[in-house]
Amino acid sequence: MDERSTGADGVQSREQVVDVRPPEGHADGHPPGARGIPLPRLAALADRLDRDRPVRIWAGTGRSARFAWKAVKVLRDLGFRDVEPLGG
Numbered sequence: 001m002d003e004r005s006t007g008a009d010g011v012q013s014r015e016q017v018v019d020v021r022p023p024e025g026h027a028d029g030h031p032p033g034a035r036g037i038p039l040p041r042l043a044a045l046a047d048r049l050d051r052d053r054p055v056r057i058w059a060g061t062g063r064s065a066r067f068a069w070k071a072v073k074v075l076r077d078l079g080f081r082d083v084e085p086l087g088g
Contacts, residue, residue: 015054017086018042020071021064031058031086039067042074051079056086 017034019026026036037045039059049055055075059068068085075083 015056016049017056017058018049018071019058020067021058021060025060025064034058039071039074042071043078046075046078046080049075049080051081054082054084055080056084058086061087 017031019030019034019036020039057068057071072083
């Protein structure tokens with residue numbers, strides 16, 4: 001049985017959501033439960049994430065959303081397997 005559930009925000013309970021915007025962007029609002037790790041520090045702080053759980057990257061909407069794909073590449077290069085952008 002799959003114990004994962006999807007909330008109203010579209011995030012499954014096992015997923016780790018990472019907001020890769022600068023701290024001021026994270027402070028302005030983010031998906032519920034999102035952890036703020038700015039993109040320039042992501043590689044250095046990746047050990048704070050569980051490699052065995054899915055990671056969803058939030059970078060906001062509009063032009064800043066392209067940074068989600070950069071973050072996906074950083075984590076995949078570090079060996080994370082289940083990494084995808086979230087929304088945007």
